[in-house]
Amino acid sequence: MDNTMEKRTFWDKFDAFMMKDNTFILLVMGAAAAIFAGTYMFINLGTGAFNDLSIVAMLKDGMDGGDYAAAAGFAAGFLIARVLEGPLVGLMDIGGTLQTGVGIGIPALFLSMGWQFPFSSFPVALLVGAMIGLVMGGVIMLIRKAVPEGVAVGGTSIMMGAGNAIGRYLAPLIVVAATQYDVYAGIGAILGCAIFYKWGKELAGGAILGAMLFGGIFL
Amino acid sequence: MLEVIIYSIIIGAIGGGCIAAGAARMYYAPEVQAMGAFRTLGEMNACNGDPIAHFSFGLGFFFSSAASTVASGALSQDVLHRIIPNWSAAALLLKNKNMEETVWNPRKMMLAGAGVGAVVVTFMNTLAQLIPEKLSLIAQNVLTPATGWLLNPVMPAIFWLAAIDAGKTVGIWGTTLGGVSALITGNAVPGIVLGILIGKSAEENGYKSKVVQILIALVVVMFVAIAYFRGFFGKF
Numbered sequence: 001m002d003n004t005m006e007k008r009t010f011w012d013k014f015d016a017f018m019m020k021d022n023t024f025i026l027l028v029m030g031a032a033a034a035i036f037a038g039t040y041m042f043i044n045l046g047t048g049a050f051n052d053l054s055i056v057a058m059l060k061d062g063m064d065g066g067d068y069a070a071a072a073g074f075a076a077g078f079l080i081a082r083v084l085e086g087p088l089v090g091l092m093d094i095g096g097t098l099q100t101g102v103g104i105g106i107p108a109l110f111l112s113m114g115w116q117f118p119f120s121s122f123p124v125a126l127l128v129g130a131m132i133g134l135v136m137g138g139v140i141m142l143i144r145k146a147v148p149e150g151v152a153v154g155g156t157s158i159m160m161g162a163g164n165a166i167g168r169y170l171a172p173l174i175v176v177a178a179t180q181y182d183v184y185a186g187i188g189a190i191l192g193c194a195i196f197y198k199w200g201k202e203l204a205g206g207a208i209l210g211a212m213l214f215g216g217i218f219l
Numbered sequence: 220m221l222e223v224i225i226y227s228i229i230i231g232a233i234g235g236g237c238i239a240a241g242a243a244r245m246y247y248a249p250e251v252q253a254m255g256a257f258r259t260l261g262e263m264n265a266c267n268g269d270p271i272a273h274f275s276f277g278l279g280f281f282f283s284s285a286a287s288t289v290a291s292g293a294l295s296q297d298v299l300h301r302i303i304p305n306w307s308a309a310a311l312l313l314k315n316k317n318m319e320e321t322v323w324n325p326r327k328m329m330l331a332g333a334g335v336g337a338v339v340v341t342f343m344n345t346l347a348q349l350i351p352e353k354l355s356l357i358a359q360n361v362l363t364p365a366t367g368w369l370l371n372p373v374m375p376a377i378f379w380l381a382a383i384d385a386g387k388t389v390g391i392w393g394t395t396l397g398g399v400s401a402l403i404t405g406n407a408v409p410g411i412v413l414g415i416l417i418g419k420s421a422e423e424n425g426y427k428s429k430v431v432q433i434l435i436a437l438v439v440v441m442f443v444a445i446a447y448f449r450g451f452f453g454k455f
Contacts, residue, residue, distance in 0.1 A: 011326070018240060018325035024252040027237040027244075031254070031299075034234025038294070038340075041226050047292035047344045048227065050234075056293035077448025081409070084441045088434070089412050090249020093256050094238060099296050122226055126233075144252060147433060155419040156249055158389070159257075159412060162381040166261030169373050170365065177365040185357055196272075204265045205272030208279045208362070215357040 021144075025137030029130045031094065035103040036129025040119050043107075051099050059104050068112035075105020083136060087144035089159070102132055171203030178211040188214025220345070227341040235303045235336015240329035242304040243322060257408065258370055259300055263308065268318045273309035277302045279358045281339070285347040286355035294343050302339055307331035375407035382415050389418030396438065403446045413438050 017023060034050075041048035042056070043063065049056045055074075062068035079101030086092030110118055118128040175193055179186030192210020193203050241254035242263070266272035280297040287295045310331045311321035321327055375397065382393025393414035400410025417438065421431045446452060 015324065015326050018329065019244070019247070019251060021252055024241075024244075024254070027241050027254065030233045030237035031241070034230045034237070034336075035299075037226065037230050038234070041223070041230070041344070042292055045223055045226075047223065047288060047294075048230070048340075049293045050296065050299055051293055052295050053287050053291050053293045056291060060291075073448055077445050080448070081404075081441055081445045084437060085409055085413065086254075087252065088416055088437070090252055091245060091257065091260075092241075092252070092254040094241070094254050094299060095256055095296050098254075099299060122229075126229070140252065147430070147437075155389075155416040158381050158385050158415050158419070159378070162378045163257055163260050164264050165377050165381070166258070166369065166374055167264030167267065169369055169377075170262060170265040173365040173368050173373070174361060177363075177368070178361045180364070181360040182357075185361055189361070202266050202269040202272035204262075205269060205275040208275045209271075211361045212275075212279065212282075212354060212357055215361075216351075216354055219353060219357065 022141060025134065025141060028092070028098075028137035028140070029133035031098050032102045032133025032136065033126045033129035035098050036107070036118075036132060037122060037125045039103050039107045040122060040125035043119055050103050055100060055104055059108055062108055062111060068108040071104050071108035072112055075100045075108065079105055083139060084143065087140045088147065090156075092140060097136065102129065102136070106132060171207050174204060174207040174211070178207065178215075182215060182219060184218040185211040185215035188212070223344050224341055227344045228337045231336035231338070231340030232333040233336075234299065235307070235340070236329045236333030238299045239304055239307040239332020239335070240325040242307075242332075243325040243328035246323045255304070256300060257412070258366070258374065259304060261369070261374070262301065262366070263304060263322070266305065266308070268308075268312055268316060268322065270309045270312040273305040273312065277305035277309065279362045282350055282355045282358035283362060285343060285350040286352070286359060288343045288347040289350075294340070298339060298343065303332055303336050304328075306335045306339070310335065371406050371408075375401065375411065378408055378411040378415075382411050382418070385415065385419070386422065388422045389415055392418035392421070396442075399442060403442060403449065403451050410442075 038048045038050045058071035058074060062071050078096040082093045082096035082101065086097065118125060171193060175189045178189035188210035189207045190210070192206035196203050196206025242259060244251050244253035245255045245260050247253065262276065266276055280301045284295040284297050284302065287293050307328050308322045311327055315321050379393060379397055382397070383390040393411045396410035396414035397407040398410070401407035417431065417434050420434060424430055
């Protein structure tokens, strides 16, 4: 009895900690460490970068040719914009700040300066990534604290409403994309969508499964 | 090979856990600072607590990311944006359908995300070539256009209409900044979101208030900086 009580309070405390505003800094540190280390892995072992082909290609061009300007310039723009936007809307975009900024832009910047140390070993890469995350998380929380109360209070409900509305569009868009791509994938998506609708399940899941299944069998 | 596996497990567990926790916090933004993306939020809402939907959405991107990894060693942004949050949600929802106790709980999402992340990242970096090319191809050709359209132009249109429906002040700011944002960055959503924030704050506090003035100054600086870095001024 005592044991379960203790356990519950521990999880309760953990839950409360995870909801704290400042815990955000720790989360950014962890994510940035992982993404930066992913880039370390890509540079040294050829796999593991957390970004799309076209963006990773910019870093690769730098590694091959020694000119990192494209990667650094492209990513720096994203990074600055997203770090400013993140605290204002309360939602930091991990694509722009972390995956492109920390994963591509900052490594490109370091390498263009000839600073190889962050990529000398895996633990070092993790640590450097965490430090970058600490700085970014700190800056975001500072901006958040600096912007006085009264911002976003009314705007949130509008944005959340819009955010919720977006979700409904996904299933029809998947069906349309499937029909445009291939007859069988299209038929599968339509059937999957219809069956999931009948079952009261979320349509997007049915559309994807149907397209993959029919496409996989008949294509 | 052993090196790749060990690194992948560490990276996947740390990154996956933090990203999934950040995603759970999205449901409490902006009271709590979250990380993720509006599109991730929209897509997770589309699956709306149905474990099969969350799983199959993640699965589609799992296939397309595997293709990208095999081809170039780039895992694609989808691993952190889509696969890990949605599979973590699916794993939690299998046991408990109550979203408030699962997907909205940062602690549970962090633990689930760490597990999912370790497995997915390790798989991608070692076994991605096992995924049949055909399935990757279908996933790419169906999901990439669908989510691309969702990102642009569906999301801008929805946010734009939401801004216009929220009154003249919000509508004008949303329209102006959304347009500027579309010109400079190619997507109107960031601008519309900031427009809604500025418009609503101006409506409530007036343009004389410090909040609104700081906001406007920040946004102007931001757009000028982005425009500079993206070479926008060279277009004239």
